[in-house]
Amino acid sequence: MSDVVLREPAHRVSPRAVPYWRLSAAIGDAIVAIAAVVAYVVVPGMPGWTIVLVLLVVAAAVAHVVLMPRIRYRVHRWEVTDTAVHTRSGWIGRESRIAPISRVQTVDSRQGALMRPFGLASITVTTASAAGPITVDCLDADTAREVVARLTAITAATEDDAT
Amino acid sequence: MIPSPGDGWSRLSPRKLLLDPVKAIGQAFVPVVVALVGISQSDGGFGWVLLPIAVVAPLLFGALPWLTTHYRLTDTQVQVRSGILSRNTSTAPLDRVRSVDLEASLLHRVLGLQKVEIGTGVDDDRITLDALAAADARALRTTLLRRREPPTTGPVEVADAPVDGEVAVPPPSAPPAVELARIDWSWLRFAPFSLGRLVLLAGALGVLSQFGNDLPIWNEETARSAWEWIIQFALVTVVLVLAAGALAIWLVVSVAGYVVQWWRFLLVREHGSLHLTSGLFTTRSITVEKAKVRGVEMTEPVLMRLVGGAELSTLATGVEDGVTQVLPPCPRDVAIGVGETVLEHRGPLTAPLVEHGRLARRRAWFRQLREAVFLVVVAAVAAWWFDVSWWWVGAGGVALLLLAAAVGESSYRHLGHALTGDHLVAGSGQLARVRTVLxxxxxxxxxxxxxxxxxxxGLADLVATxxxxxxxxxxHDVRLEVAVALADAAxxxxxxxxLVEPAEAG
Structure with a gap:
């Protein structure tokens, strides 16, 4: 059994997640980049080499906004079978999570203000372990509703206290 | 105004009327004295008007909880009512009671009282009854815990370890209370090697140094003359004397702490629970339901390992803090023995662990060396800035890198995993060797x-939630294929x- 690997979960997240991630990354990075530039312009008597730092910050911000959403879209995947929930996430690192449906305690869906215009929603499935919540980021809102309904139906059928 | 308890409701022990006011006066003592001193200094005579209020108020407030708190045991629930303006009623279904812990501070014990805490499986939701007469508390505990057991034939006698007096031998009709461990004073030898109390000592020294600042003798002039006096004598001698003094203090504090905490320590198994009692001044009595214990963790701190000592904790669900230390620092064999009894399996605590290989060792070294190099760089920058001799930076850097290499190697050696029957075993720890069994x-x-x-x-961290x-x-740092296979097997x-064959995974 030692030469098997974990396959990727069956489904990708919504393609609209890419522009959403790009926008939210852009907002966060813009604040940092602008702060760096403003600090460079406003503070008098900066040594010459600090311009290199400022340029590095700006370049990193641009790279983050351009590359991160694409890589993340390739990595993020999810699957709900009759017995388990399986997700994969990350962009520099990787993280796979598996939880048996029989141990699921709550199913939450969340739609942030910025997610609404893109028609996206996230689902979080929690178990009795604080280390075990599974989040599927940026599903199509309709898909999210279906998955929540299905998970709730399955978990309602199990009567255990799931510890 | 105050409802009389009827319908099977009972009050807490009337001796609480002594307990709370004493506690309240103790807490209010400093502020009251400060206020009185302040007032009497600013406006003579006026303070004496306030004195009766200052004394009566804590008494009154101390008495209120006793007047307003009631509890009762129905066929299905424990119920506790409390509060004056807003009434709180806490209830716990009896079949959800997971743990019943008794605790008595010195004051409680003088008054023959015990504090009862009832845990119900939900982490924060604990019902506290502070305080009941010791006999009532023990009876309540036995009643609550016995309800979970399958019905036994005939009346069952209480087989508790009394807090005072000799430990009772269970009457023949009682369910067998199996003794798992009791204090062995030869274990005191481990006390100085357990550094947990060092934090307390450091805190105490910090407080003392606060007072030290206010001492009149400690001004700059005495400091300077004292320093010159020290320099005149051999500095080495002074350092040695100080070190010996610190060591002596540490020996006394650690041994005393061990005695205070683990006095009359006894761990038994009864009513389908693990039951621990210990303590010299504050006696603790902790009960963990056996069915809720999911594993154990054995820790061998680095110094204690030199003398063959270990500590043992149980990992349970539905306890306030899921990790409960059930053994004092004791010989490794004792910890393993008790651990195996708790797990009801031989092996998980002694089985050899699967090593994680060359790459994991490289990671362990790399991780420690990276931090050491970072510290050296910071030190070098600081040395350059403050113009300190490079000799110091060099020496410090070499020492730091050697230390990092040692810690890296030891953290690799502690790394490992195993699957022994029904138990997942994980080895971890940088300086201490920790073995977690789930x-x-x-x-x-x-x-x-x-x-x-x-x-x-190709390494990964595998977390079993x-x-x-x-x-x-x-x-930690296990090969990805091994991690996946381990998860599948467990x-x-x-x-x-x-799971798929690697070729299909792409």
């Missing part, structure tokens, strides 16, 4: 994560449907 039934999910560094060399203990058991059927 029932595979207690695993409620898996997380396989890889940082960028780990991905390059659980409701017990710290809610996660980490198998929870058959859960991971299988997501």
């Amino acid at each position: 029932e595979t039934d207690g695993i409620i999910g898996w997380v396989v994560s890889q940082t960028w560094w780990q991905r390059r060399i 659980t409701a017990a203990g710290n809610e996660r058991v980490l198998v 929870t058959p059927g859960l991971v299988r449907e997501f």
Whole structure:
């Protein structure tokens, strides 16, 4: 059994997640980049080499906004079978999570203000372990509703206290 | 105004009327004295008007909880009512009672009282009854815990270890209370090697130094003359004397702390629970339901390992803090023996661990050396800035790198995993050797994560999530295929449907 690997979960997240991630990354990075530039312009008597730092910050911000959403879209995947929930996430690192449906305690869906215009929603499935919540980021809102309904139906059928 | 308890409601012990006011006066003493001194200094005579209020108010407020708190035991529930303006009623279904802990501070014990805490499986939701007469508290505990057992034939006598007096031998009709461990004073030899209390000592010294600042003798002039006096004598001698003094203080504090905490320590198994009692001044009595214990953790701190000592904790669900230390620092064999009894399996605590290999060792070294190099760089910059001799930076850097290499190697040697029957075993720890054992039934999910560094060399961190203990058991820096195979073997059927041959995975 030692030469098997974990396959990727069956489904990708919504393609609209890419522009959403790009926008939210852009907002966060813009604040940092602008702060760096403003600090460079406003503070008098900066040594010459600090311009290199400022340029590095700006370049990193641009790279983050351009590359991160694409890589993340390739990595993020999810699957709900009759017995388990399986997700994969990350962009520099990787993280796979598996939880048996029989141990699921709550199913939450969340739609942030910025997610609404893109028609996206996230689902979080929690178990009795604080280390075990599974989040599927940026599903199509309709898909999210279906998955929540299905998970709730399955978990309602199990009567255990799931510890 | 105050409802009389009827319908089977009972009050807490009337001796609480002594307990709370004494406590309240103790707490209010300093502010009241400060206020009185302040007032009497600013406006003579006026303060004496306030004195009766200052004394009566704590008494009154101390008495209120006793007047307003009632509890009762119905056929299905424990109920506690409290509060004056807003009434709180806490209830717990009897079949949900997971643990009943008794605690008595010195004051409680003088008054023959005990504080009862009832745990119900939900972490924060504990019902506290402070305080009952000791006999009532023990009777309540036995009643609550016995309800969970399958009905036994005939009346069952209480077989508790009394707080005072000799430990009672269980009457023949009682369910056998199996003794798992009791204090052996030869274990005192481990006390100085357990550094947990060092923090307390450091805190106490910090407080003392606060007072030290206010001492009149401690001004700059005496300091300077004292320093010159020290310099005149051999500095080495002074340092040696100070070190010997610190060591002596540490010996006294650690041994005294051990005695105070573990006095009359007894661990038994009864009513389907593990039951621990100990303490010289404050007696603790902790009960963990056996069915809720999902595993154990054995820790061998670095100094204690030199003398063959270990500590043991249980990992349980539904306890306030899922990790309960059930043994004082004691010989490793004792910890293993008790651990195996608790787990009801031989092996998980002694089985050899699967090593994680060359790459994991490289990671362990690399991780420590990276931090050491970072510190050296910071030190070098600081040395350059403050113009300190480079000799110091060099010496410090070499020492730091050697230390990092040693810690890296030791953290690799502690690393490992095993699957022994129904138990997942994970080895970890940098300086201390920690072995965590978790029932595979207690695993409620898996997380396989890889940082960028780990991905390059095919390693991963495998986390078994659980409701017990710290809610996660980490198998660190293990080869990805091994991690996946381990997860599959530990929870058959859960991971299988997501497995493929490597070629298909792409």
